[in-house]
Amino acid sequence: MWGPTPAPTRCPSTAPLVHRCRRQAAAADRVAPLRRLRRGAAGVVGEVVVRRCLRHFEFQGRRSAQLGGWRGVVEESELDTPGAGRSRVLCLRGLCPPATASVLRAALERAPEAFVATADSVDEGPSFEFNPLCRGKWQDLQLQALLAPFVEERLLPALRDALEEPNLALSEVLARRYAPGERRGHGVHYDGHAYATAVLGLSEPDAFRGGLYLQPEPAVESRRFCDLTPGDVLLHRFDLQHGVEVFEGERLSLIFWFKDSANSVETGSTPWYEGVPSAAALYNLGVQYELGLHGKALDVAQARAHYRRSAELGHCSAMNNLALLEEDVEAAERWLRAAARQRHGPAMLNLALLLLSRETLETKEAAEWMRSAAASEPKAAFYLGDMYERGLAGLQDEDAAEEWFQRSAERGFFPALTRLARRRWQQQRYAAAAELYAAAAAAGDAEALQCLALPELQPWRPSQAESALEELDEEAAGAVGFG
Numbered sequence: 001m002w003g004p005t006p007a008p009t010r011c012p013s014t015a016p017l018v019h020r021c022r023r024q025a026a027a028a029d030r031v032a033p034l035r036r037l038r039r040g041a042a043g044v045v046g047e048v049v050v051r052r053c054l055r056h057f058e059f060q061g062r063r064s065a066q067l068g069g070w071r072g073v074v075e076e077s078e079l080d081t082p083g084a085g086r087s088r089v090l091c092l093r094g095l096c097p098p099a100t101a102s103v104l105r106a107a108l109e110r111a112p113e114a115f116v117a118t119a120d121s122v123d124e125g126p127s128f129e130f131n132p133l134c135r136g137k138w139q140d141l142q143l144q145a146l147l148a149p150f151v152e153e154r155l156l157p158a159l160r161d162a163l164e165e166p167n168l169a170l171s172e173v174l175a176r177r178y179a180p181g182e183r184r185g186h187g188v189h190y191d192g193h194a195y196a197t198a199v200l201g202l203s204e205p206d207a208f209r210g211g212l213y214l215q216p217e218p219a220v221e222s223r224r225f226c227d228l229t230p231g232d233v234l235l236h237r238f239d240l241q242h243g244v245e246v247f248e249g250e251r252l253s254l255i256f257w258f259k260d261s262a263n264s265v266e267t268g269s270t271p272w273y274e275g276v277p278s279a280a281a282l283y284n285l286g287v288q289y290e291l292g293l294h295g296k297a298l299d300v301a302q303a304r305a306h307y308r309r310s311a312e313l314g315h316c317s318a319m320n321n322l323a324l325l326e327e328d329v330e331a332a333e334r335w336l337r338a339a340a341r342q343r344h345g346p347a348m349l350n351l352a353l354l355l356l357s358r359e360t361l362e363t364k365e366a367a368e369w370m371r372s373a374a375a376s377e378p379k380a381a382f383y384l385g386d387m388y389e390r391g392l393a394g395l396q397d398e399d400a401a402e403e404w405f406q407r408s409a410e411r412g413f414f415p416a417l418t419r420l421a422r423r424r425w426q427q428q429r430y431a432a433a434a435e436l437y438a439a440a441a442a443a444g445d446a447e448a449l450q451c452l453a454l455p456e457l458q459p460w461r462p463s464q465a466e467s468a469l470e471e472l473d474e475e476a477a478g479a480v481g482f483g
């Protein structure tokens, strides 16, 4: 792979907990001792309030329907996804009785520690997810008691009917929490291992701003946020790119991933992609081969071949991932440019990094791509801050650097907190530096935790940091002992 530093962004596709690759598991282990800092660290940034006009998703049609014995209102749309065909999305309003939704929310709010900070399958940051059902088997008795009747009597029959898939089988249930100082979103992705996804809204609409969005096109401008009140269920299939971004407040959601049959759940496979020549299917197979997921052995040649076929059909995420596997830098640049021209966020970011890595006169162009990418990618906002701080591409401007790091941190890219902390430390504002390092450490940044050991920060170090630092020391000593 060509290698701009720091690392480029691969377009993701989710994988449930049980199928995590080794790299993810290692990241999860690093984060584990820091979790105790988490809750106290919320709301540290908060200096810049993000104000933006959110565009809401409007369904094309609304009707009364009877699905699997449930009667209610269903909204429905067919979305054009360039390069990947048409994709159907439905909202089953109030499929889950609001009283059940509020019992579920209360149960999840009472158990904040259930939300583990293991590495997320979309972006490898701390996930703040809770997996009560794994590979078709309940792992949590309380959630099983609360959810199983809804799943068996309502959700599964309604979805089987709506999708005309009589063998649809539940594979995973996941609760996700998006809270300040923790996770703020998930970048745009496919649920690559799930034939169909149902998202149950649990939080009241006035508890947060933002939420789940659909993004049928590569450009962030096509992003539309879905209005879900508690009890509403949004349903889409494997062929629709989507994500989450919460700008203010706190949101809880329950995600149900289904496969096409009980056998696919049992084997963890995705047979619905085989022989389907759609760009979305080819892209998702490419991800599976690249990472060795869902029954596929890791096979980079197959990954390349699938990405190439998908890219040739016009799929921008495939172009981006193919570029990262290309050894020929010019070919990589051609693919990145093709996707960047369609305003694909990760491709714009990677193109900017590629241009920057050349140390030529292309830095001005790199800055323009980075700025465009920052509209959708918090990581690009971070790099833009870095460019302003280091004076790359003629961008020297301390205030702008500060602002871009703030924006990036507020959108959940926590290395930006560490950079803000370093800036406070350089300004000798040690109390503020300690607070920001603690927030970054709580979000899983091991470098930030180490920085809390700086002698100037000692008076302001939160008490939980002491034990987390001791634990890190013990781990290091243990590693030496067994080495």
Ligand SMILES: O=C(O)CCC(=O)C(=O)O
Binding pocket: 014, 174, 176, 186, 191, 199, 212, 242, 243, 244, 253, 255
């Ligand atoms: O939290 C949500 O509403 C959806 C999250 C999501 O897209 C996922 O977990 O794959």
Ligand SMILES: [Fe+2]
Binding pocket: 014, 189, 190, 191, 242
């Ligand atoms: Fe998803």
